[in-house]
Amino acid sequence: MNNLEYDNYVECLMDDLWNIAQFIHSNPELAFCEFKSSEKQCEYLEVNGFKVEKGICGLETAFKAQIGNGKPHIAILSEYDALPDLGHACGHNLISTSALGTIVALKKFLENKKYEGTISIIGTPAEESGGGKIVLLQQGVFENVDAVFMMHPTSDKTRLAGECMSSMRLHMEFFGKSAHSGSHPEDGINALSAANLYFIATGLLRQQFKGDMRLSGIITNGGRQTGLIPDYVEIKGSISSFNLAELKKNVKKVENCAKGSALAMGCALKFEATEGYQGRIPNKTLSDICRKELENLGEPLLDGMPFDFGGEDLGNVSRLIPICNPYVTIFPDFKISNHTEQFRDLANSEAGYRCIDITCKAMGRSIIYLLENPHVIDVAKEELKERLLKE
Ligand SMILES: [Zn+2]
Numbered sequence: 001m002n003n004l005e006y007d008n009y010v011e012c013l014m015d016d017l018w019n020i021a022q023f024i025h026s027n028p029e030l031a032f033c034e035f036k037s038s039e040k041q042c043e044y045l046e047v048n049g050f051k052v053e054k055g056i057c058g059l060e061t062a063f064k065a066q067i068g069n070g071k072p073h074i075a076i077l078s079e080y081d082a083l084p085d086l087g088h089a090c091g092h093n094l095i096s097t098s099a100l101g102t103i104v105a106l107k108k109f110l111e112n113k114k115y116e117g118t119i120s121i122i123g124t125p126a127e128e129s130g131g132g133k134i135v136l137l138q139q140g141v142f143e144n145v146d147a148v149f150m151m152h153p154t155s156d157k158t159r160l161a162g163e164c165m166s167s168m169r170l171h172m173e174f175f176g177k178s179a180h181s182g183s184h185p186e187d188g189i190n191a192l193s194a195a196n197l198y199f200i201a202t203g204l205l206r207q208q209f210k211g212d213m214r215l216s217g218i219i220t221n222g223g224r225q226t227g228l229i230p231d232y233v234e235i236k237g238s239i240s241s242f243n244l245a246e247l248k249k250n251v252k253k254v255e256n257c258a259k260g261s262a263l264a265m266g267c268a269l270k271f272e273a274t275e276g277y278q279g280r281i282p283n284k285t286l287s288d289i290c291r292k293e294l295e296n297l298g299e300p301l302l303d304g305m306p307f308d309f310g311g312e313d314l315g316n317v318s319r320l321i322p323i324c325n326p327y328v329t330i331f332p333d334f335k336i337s338n339h340t341e342q343f344r345d346l347a348n349s350e351a352g353y354r355c356i357d358i359t360c361k362a363m364g365r366s367i368i369y370l371l372e373n374p375h376v377i378d379v380a381k382e383e384l385k386e387r388l389l390k391e
Protein backbone atom coordinates (compact mmCIF):
# COMPACT_ATOMS: atom_id res chain seq x y z
CA MET A 1 0.00 0.00 0.00
CA ASN A 2 2.79 2.40 1.03
CA ASN A 3 4.68 1.56 -2.14
CA LEU A 4 1.71 2.26 -4.39
CA GLU A 5 1.07 5.58 -2.72
CA TYR A 6 4.75 6.56 -2.94
CA ASP A 7 5.09 5.42 -6.58
CA ASN A 8 2.10 7.53 -7.47
CA TYR A 9 3.85 10.66 -6.19
CA VAL A 10 6.87 9.79 -8.37
CA GLU A 11 4.68 9.39 -11.44
CA CYS A 12 3.07 12.79 -10.85
CA LEU A 13 6.54 14.38 -10.81
CA MET A 14 7.90 12.69 -13.91
CA ASP A 15 7.02 15.44 -16.43
CA ASP A 16 8.81 18.08 -14.34
CA LEU A 17 11.77 15.80 -13.66
CA TRP A 18 12.18 15.00 -17.33
CA ASN A 19 12.11 18.70 -18.23
CA ILE A 20 14.87 19.35 -15.70
CA ALA A 21 16.91 16.37 -16.96
CA GLN A 22 16.67 17.70 -20.51
CA PHE A 23 17.55 21.22 -19.39
CA ILE A 24 20.69 20.03 -17.59
CA HIS A 25 21.59 17.81 -20.56
CA SER A 26 21.35 20.71 -22.99
CA ASN A 27 23.34 23.03 -20.68
CA PRO A 28 26.44 20.95 -19.91
CA GLU A 29 28.65 22.65 -17.33
CA LEU A 30 32.10 21.64 -16.13
CA ALA A 31 33.35 20.95 -12.61
CA PHE A 32 32.60 23.68 -10.04
CA CYS A 33 30.89 25.81 -12.74
CA GLU A 34 27.53 24.02 -12.80
CA PHE A 35 25.65 27.27 -12.17
CA LYS A 36 22.56 26.70 -14.32
CA SER A 37 22.24 23.04 -13.32
CA SER A 38 22.56 23.84 -9.63
CA GLU A 39 20.14 26.77 -9.81
CA LYS A 40 17.56 24.69 -11.68
CA GLN A 41 17.60 22.04 -8.95
CA CYS A 42 17.44 24.56 -6.10
CA GLU A 43 14.53 26.31 -7.82
CA TYR A 44 12.60 23.04 -8.09
CA LEU A 45 13.24 22.23 -4.44
CA GLU A 46 12.03 25.69 -3.39
CA VAL A 47 8.88 25.43 -5.50
CA ASN A 48 8.21 22.20 -3.62
CA GLY A 49 8.54 23.84 -0.22
CA PHE A 50 12.18 23.13 0.65
CA LYS A 51 14.46 25.66 2.30
CA VAL A 52 17.68 25.33 0.31
CA GLU A 53 21.17 26.21 1.56
CA LYS A 54 23.09 27.29 -1.50
CA GLY A 55 26.81 27.66 -2.08
CA ILE A 56 27.71 25.56 0.97
CA CYS A 57 31.35 25.08 2.06
CA GLY A 58 32.55 27.82 -0.25
CA LEU A 59 31.50 25.83 -3.31
CA GLU A 60 29.17 28.07 -5.29
CA THR A 61 27.36 25.18 -6.99
CA ALA A 62 26.95 22.91 -3.96
CA PHE A 63 23.66 22.91 -2.07
CA LYS A 64 21.73 21.15 0.63
CA ALA A 65 18.10 20.80 1.73
CA GLN A 66 16.34 18.49 4.14
CA ILE A 67 13.05 17.25 5.53
CA GLY A 68 12.09 15.66 8.84
CA ASN A 69 14.23 15.58 11.93
CA GLY A 70 16.12 13.29 14.26
CA LYS A 71 17.68 9.95 13.45
CA PRO A 72 18.35 8.16 11.20
CA HIS A 73 19.70 10.73 8.77
CA ILE A 74 19.67 9.47 5.19
CA ALA A 75 21.29 11.59 2.46
CA ILE A 76 20.55 11.38 -1.26
CA LEU A 77 23.35 12.72 -3.44
CA SER A 78 23.03 14.66 -6.66
CA GLU A 79 25.76 15.02 -9.33
CA TYR A 80 25.43 17.36 -12.29
CA ASP A 81 28.80 18.13 -13.87
CA ALA A 82 29.55 17.34 -17.51
CA LEU A 83 32.65 16.44 -19.52
CA PRO A 84 34.80 18.74 -21.66
CA ASP A 85 33.74 18.50 -25.35
CA LEU A 86 31.40 15.57 -24.69
CA GLY A 87 28.67 17.18 -22.58
CA HIS A 88 26.61 14.87 -20.35
CA ALA A 89 28.30 11.69 -21.57
CA CYS A 90 28.29 10.30 -18.03
CA GLY A 91 24.54 10.92 -17.61
CA HIS A 92 24.79 13.11 -14.52
CA ASN A 93 21.59 14.85 -15.65
CA LEU A 94 19.85 11.61 -14.62
CA ILE A 95 21.65 11.37 -11.26
CA SER A 96 20.53 14.86 -10.28
CA THR A 97 16.91 14.44 -11.33
CA SER A 98 16.66 11.02 -9.66
CA ALA A 99 17.85 12.57 -6.42
CA LEU A 100 15.37 15.44 -6.80
CA GLY A 101 12.46 13.15 -7.65
CA THR A 102 13.19 10.84 -4.73
CA ILE A 103 13.29 13.54 -2.07
CA VAL A 104 10.30 15.49 -3.43
CA ALA A 105 8.18 12.33 -3.65
CA LEU A 106 9.30 11.34 -0.14
CA LYS A 107 8.31 14.78 1.18
CA LYS A 108 4.82 14.38 -0.25
CA PHE A 109 4.54 10.81 1.02
CA LEU A 110 5.77 11.58 4.56
CA GLU A 111 3.49 14.58 5.06
CA ASN A 112 0.91 13.79 7.74
CA LYS A 113 2.66 10.54 8.63
CA LYS A 114 4.56 9.85 11.80
CA TYR A 115 8.08 8.92 10.80
CA GLU A 116 11.20 9.66 12.81
CA GLY A 117 14.22 10.62 10.75
CA THR A 118 15.90 13.17 8.50
CA ILE A 119 16.25 12.93 4.74
CA SER A 120 18.52 15.33 2.92
CA ILE A 121 19.59 16.02 -0.62
CA ILE A 122 23.19 17.14 -1.06
CA GLY A 123 24.18 18.76 -4.35
CA THR A 124 27.75 17.62 -4.97
CA PRO A 125 29.62 19.41 -7.77
CA ALA A 126 32.67 18.34 -9.73
CA GLU A 127 32.66 14.54 -9.80
CA GLU A 128 34.45 14.23 -13.12
CA SER A 129 37.37 16.26 -11.86
CA GLY A 130 37.98 18.09 -8.64
CA GLY A 131 36.12 15.81 -6.23
CA GLY A 132 33.41 18.04 -4.77
CA LYS A 133 32.38 15.33 -2.31
CA ILE A 134 35.87 15.30 -0.80
CA VAL A 135 35.62 19.03 -0.04
CA LEU A 136 32.14 18.56 1.43
CA LEU A 137 33.38 15.63 3.53
CA GLN A 138 36.32 17.64 4.85
CA GLN A 139 34.01 20.50 5.78
CA GLY A 140 31.64 18.32 7.75
CA VAL A 141 28.59 18.24 5.48
CA PHE A 142 28.31 14.47 5.97
CA GLU A 143 28.62 14.62 9.75
CA ASN A 144 25.69 12.80 11.38
CA VAL A 145 24.65 11.21 8.08
CA ASP A 146 23.89 7.53 8.68
CA ALA A 147 23.37 6.24 5.14
CA VAL A 148 23.86 7.57 1.63
CA PHE A 149 21.97 6.84 -1.61
CA MET A 150 23.08 7.74 -5.11
CA MET A 151 22.24 6.33 -8.54
CA HIS A 152 24.52 6.26 -11.56
CA PRO A 153 23.26 5.42 -15.07
CA THR A 154 24.93 2.50 -16.78
CA SER A 155 24.66 0.03 -19.66
CA ASP A 156 24.07 -3.75 -19.66
CA LYS A 157 21.63 -4.84 -16.96
CA THR A 158 20.99 -2.73 -13.88
CA ARG A 159 23.23 -3.66 -10.95
CA LEU A 160 24.16 -2.77 -7.41
CA ALA A 161 27.68 -1.39 -7.65
CA GLY A 162 30.55 -3.33 -6.11
CA GLU A 163 34.11 -2.17 -5.49
CA CYS A 164 35.98 0.25 -7.70
CA MET A 165 39.54 1.50 -7.71
CA SER A 166 41.46 3.90 -5.51
CA SER A 167 43.85 6.18 -7.29
CA MET A 168 46.61 8.70 -6.66
CA ARG A 169 47.86 11.38 -9.01
CA LEU A 170 51.59 11.58 -9.75
CA HIS A 171 53.44 14.68 -10.78
CA MET A 172 57.20 14.88 -11.23
CA GLU A 173 59.69 17.29 -12.69
CA PHE A 174 63.28 16.56 -13.69
CA PHE A 175 65.62 19.57 -13.72
CA GLY A 176 68.82 19.36 -15.79
CA LYS A 177 71.04 21.83 -17.58
CA SER A 178 70.69 23.04 -21.13
CA ALA A 179 73.54 23.08 -23.65
CA HIS A 180 73.97 23.06 -27.42
CA SER A 181 73.39 19.44 -28.33
CA GLY A 182 75.77 19.57 -31.32
CA SER A 183 78.68 21.66 -30.18
CA HIS A 184 78.69 21.32 -26.33
CA PRO A 185 76.71 18.21 -25.30
CA GLU A 186 79.22 17.58 -22.49
CA ASP A 187 78.02 20.74 -20.74
CA GLY A 188 74.42 19.58 -20.53
CA ILE A 189 72.45 17.54 -18.02
CA ASN A 190 69.71 15.76 -19.90
CA ALA A 191 66.36 15.79 -18.08
CA LEU A 192 64.73 13.80 -20.88
CA SER A 193 67.24 10.98 -20.32
CA ALA A 194 66.22 10.88 -16.66
CA ALA A 195 62.58 10.70 -17.75
CA ASN A 196 63.40 7.84 -20.13
CA LEU A 197 65.11 5.96 -17.32
CA TYR A 198 62.06 6.55 -15.13
CA PHE A 199 59.78 4.88 -17.70
CA ILE A 200 62.18 1.95 -18.07
CA ALA A 201 62.50 1.57 -14.28
CA THR A 202 58.76 1.69 -13.64
CA GLY A 203 58.19 -0.64 -16.60
CA LEU A 204 60.40 -3.19 -14.86
CA LEU A 205 58.87 -2.45 -11.46
CA ARG A 206 55.46 -3.41 -12.88
CA GLN A 207 56.62 -7.04 -12.93
CA GLN A 208 56.43 -7.04 -9.14
CA PHE A 209 53.04 -5.37 -8.86
CA LYS A 210 50.32 -7.35 -7.22
CA GLY A 211 47.33 -8.18 -9.46
CA ASP A 212 45.25 -5.16 -10.22
CA MET A 213 47.79 -2.33 -9.78
CA ARG A 214 47.78 0.09 -12.74
CA LEU A 215 50.42 2.71 -13.41
CA SER A 216 50.24 5.21 -16.23
CA GLY A 217 52.14 8.32 -17.20
CA ILE A 218 52.74 10.81 -19.98
CA ILE A 219 55.44 13.38 -20.67
CA THR A 220 53.70 16.74 -20.61
CA ASN A 221 56.86 18.72 -21.25
CA GLY A 222 59.75 16.99 -22.99
CA GLY A 223 62.12 19.72 -24.08
CA ARG A 224 62.07 22.95 -26.04
CA GLN A 225 64.17 22.55 -29.19
CA THR A 226 65.88 19.73 -31.01
CA GLY A 227 69.22 21.52 -30.88
CA LEU A 228 69.18 21.89 -27.10
CA ILE A 229 69.80 19.35 -24.34
CA PRO A 230 66.41 19.28 -22.52
CA ASP A 231 66.88 20.94 -19.13
CA TYR A 232 63.33 20.43 -17.91
CA VAL A 233 60.88 17.53 -18.24
CA GLU A 234 57.51 17.15 -16.61
CA ILE A 235 55.63 13.86 -16.20
CA LYS A 236 52.06 13.43 -15.06
CA GLY A 237 50.59 10.07 -14.22
CA SER A 238 48.36 8.06 -11.97
CA ILE A 239 48.45 4.83 -10.06
CA SER A 240 45.37 2.86 -9.10
CA SER A 241 44.33 -0.32 -7.37
CA PHE A 242 41.40 -1.87 -5.54
CA ASN A 243 43.59 -1.97 -2.43
CA LEU A 244 44.33 1.48 -1.04
CA ALA A 245 47.03 0.32 1.42
CA GLU A 246 48.88 -1.61 -1.32
CA LEU A 247 48.64 1.41 -3.59
CA LYS A 248 50.32 3.68 -1.05
CA LYS A 249 53.17 1.15 -0.65
CA ASN A 250 53.79 1.16 -4.40
CA VAL A 251 53.80 4.95 -4.65
CA LYS A 252 56.97 4.87 -2.53
CA LYS A 253 58.59 2.43 -4.99
CA VAL A 254 57.60 4.60 -7.97
CA GLU A 255 59.15 7.58 -6.22
CA ASN A 256 62.38 5.60 -5.78
CA CYS A 257 62.42 4.90 -9.53
CA ALA A 258 62.18 8.64 -10.15
CA LYS A 259 64.89 9.40 -7.58
CA GLY A 260 67.23 6.77 -9.02
CA SER A 261 66.70 8.02 -12.57
CA ALA A 262 67.40 11.61 -11.55
CA LEU A 263 70.53 10.59 -9.65
CA ALA A 264 71.87 8.52 -12.55
CA MET A 265 71.62 11.48 -14.94
CA GLY A 266 72.62 14.15 -12.43
CA CYS A 267 69.23 15.85 -12.41
CA ALA A 268 67.30 17.40 -9.56
CA LEU A 269 63.83 15.99 -8.96
CA LYS A 270 60.53 17.25 -7.61
CA PHE A 271 58.06 14.41 -6.97
CA GLU A 272 54.49 14.77 -5.78
CA ALA A 273 51.84 12.12 -5.16
CA THR A 274 48.41 13.45 -4.25
CA GLU A 275 45.33 11.58 -3.15
CA GLY A 276 42.83 10.90 -5.91
CA TYR A 277 39.49 9.23 -5.38
CA GLN A 278 39.35 6.35 -2.93
CA GLY A 279 37.88 3.04 -4.04
CA ARG A 280 34.20 2.49 -3.41
CA ILE A 281 33.30 0.07 -0.63
CA PRO A 282 29.84 -1.26 -1.40
CA ASN A 283 27.44 -1.98 1.42
CA LYS A 284 25.59 -5.25 0.96
CA THR A 285 23.08 -4.59 3.73
CA LEU A 286 21.77 -1.43 2.06
CA SER A 287 22.20 -2.76 -1.47
CA ASP A 288 20.10 -5.85 -0.70
CA ILE A 289 17.18 -3.64 0.31
CA CYS A 290 17.41 -1.68 -2.94
CA ARG A 291 17.87 -4.92 -4.94
CA LYS A 292 14.60 -6.22 -3.53
CA GLU A 293 12.75 -3.07 -4.51
CA LEU A 294 14.24 -3.10 -8.02
CA GLU A 295 13.16 -6.74 -8.35
CA ASN A 296 9.67 -5.84 -7.12
CA LEU A 297 9.56 -3.21 -9.87
CA GLY A 298 10.38 -5.90 -12.43
CA GLU A 299 13.88 -4.61 -13.21
CA PRO A 300 16.25 -7.31 -14.58
CA LEU A 301 19.45 -7.25 -12.49
CA LEU A 302 23.00 -8.55 -12.68
CA ASP A 303 23.85 -11.01 -9.90
CA GLY A 304 26.02 -9.99 -6.98
CA MET A 305 27.77 -6.66 -6.78
CA PRO A 306 30.12 -6.50 -9.78
CA PHE A 307 33.35 -4.53 -9.39
CA ASP A 308 34.50 -2.05 -12.01
CA PHE A 309 37.78 -0.37 -12.92
CA GLY A 310 36.46 3.16 -12.63
CA GLY A 311 36.77 5.58 -9.76
CA GLU A 312 34.44 8.15 -8.24
CA ASP A 313 34.45 10.54 -5.32
CA LEU A 314 31.52 8.64 -3.81
CA GLY A 315 34.30 6.16 -2.91
CA ASN A 316 35.65 8.55 -0.28
CA VAL A 317 32.16 8.83 1.23
CA SER A 318 31.68 5.05 1.16
CA ARG A 319 34.62 4.52 3.53
CA LEU A 320 32.96 6.59 6.26
CA ILE A 321 29.24 6.06 5.74
CA PRO A 322 27.40 3.01 4.35
CA ILE A 323 26.29 3.71 0.78
CA CYS A 324 23.72 2.28 -1.59
CA ASN A 325 24.82 2.87 -5.18
CA PRO A 326 22.45 1.39 -7.77
CA TYR A 327 23.66 1.56 -11.38
CA VAL A 328 20.45 1.76 -13.37
CA THR A 329 20.62 0.94 -17.05
CA ILE A 330 19.92 3.21 -20.00
CA PHE A 331 21.09 0.55 -22.49
CA PRO A 332 20.27 -2.99 -21.31
CA ASP A 333 21.46 -4.87 -24.46
CA PHE A 334 25.18 -5.07 -23.65
CA LYS A 335 28.01 -3.12 -22.06
CA ILE A 336 28.99 0.12 -23.74
CA SER A 337 31.34 2.75 -22.41
CA ASN A 338 30.15 5.90 -20.75
CA HIS A 339 32.05 9.07 -21.62
CA THR A 340 31.01 8.47 -25.25
CA GLU A 341 28.63 10.24 -27.60
CA GLN A 342 26.37 7.18 -27.65
CA PHE A 343 26.03 7.25 -23.86
CA ARG A 344 25.41 11.01 -23.94
CA ASP A 345 22.55 10.60 -26.42
CA LEU A 346 21.03 7.76 -24.40
CA ALA A 347 21.01 10.00 -21.31
CA ASN A 348 18.63 12.29 -23.20
CA SER A 349 16.40 9.55 -24.60
CA GLU A 350 13.34 7.64 -23.44
CA ALA A 351 15.73 5.26 -21.68
CA GLY A 352 16.82 8.18 -19.51
CA TYR A 353 13.20 8.93 -18.62
CA ARG A 354 12.68 5.33 -17.60
CA CYS A 355 15.91 5.36 -15.58
CA ILE A 356 14.71 8.32 -13.48
CA ASP A 357 11.30 6.72 -12.90
CA ILE A 358 12.65 3.37 -11.73
CA THR A 359 15.41 4.96 -9.63
CA CYS A 360 13.08 7.32 -7.77
CA LYS A 361 10.78 4.41 -6.98
CA ALA A 362 13.50 1.98 -5.87
CA MET A 363 15.50 4.50 -3.83
CA GLY A 364 12.42 6.06 -2.20
CA ARG A 365 10.93 2.69 -1.27
CA SER A 366 14.29 1.63 0.21
CA ILE A 367 14.48 4.81 2.28
CA ILE A 368 10.93 4.29 3.57
CA TYR A 369 11.96 0.75 4.56
CA LEU A 370 14.95 2.14 6.48
CA LEU A 371 12.78 4.69 8.29
CA GLU A 372 10.52 1.83 9.34
CA ASN A 373 13.47 -0.43 10.25
CA PRO A 374 16.23 1.92 11.48
CA HIS A 375 18.15 -0.92 13.17
CA VAL A 376 19.14 -2.11 9.67
CA ILE A 377 21.36 0.97 9.41
CA ASP A 378 23.30 -0.25 12.47
CA VAL A 379 23.83 -3.56 10.68
CA ALA A 380 25.07 -1.63 7.61
CA LYS A 381 27.49 0.37 9.78
CA GLU A 382 28.82 -2.81 11.40
CA GLU A 383 29.36 -4.32 7.94
CA LEU A 384 31.41 -1.28 6.88
CA LYS A 385 33.50 -1.41 10.07
CA GLU A 386 34.35 -5.06 9.49
CA ARG A 387 35.20 -4.50 5.83
CA LEU A 388 37.59 -1.65 6.64
CA LEU A 389 39.51 -3.92 9.03
CA LYS A 390 40.34 -6.11 6.03
CA GLU A 391 42.21 -3.36 4.13
ZN1 LIG B 1 32.08 10.03 -15.59
Ligand SMILES: [Zn+2]
Nearest residue numbers: 090092127152
Ligand atom coordinates in the same frame (compact mmCIF):
# COMPACT_ATOMS: atom_id res chain seq x y z
ZN1 LIG C 1 29.63 9.69 -13.66
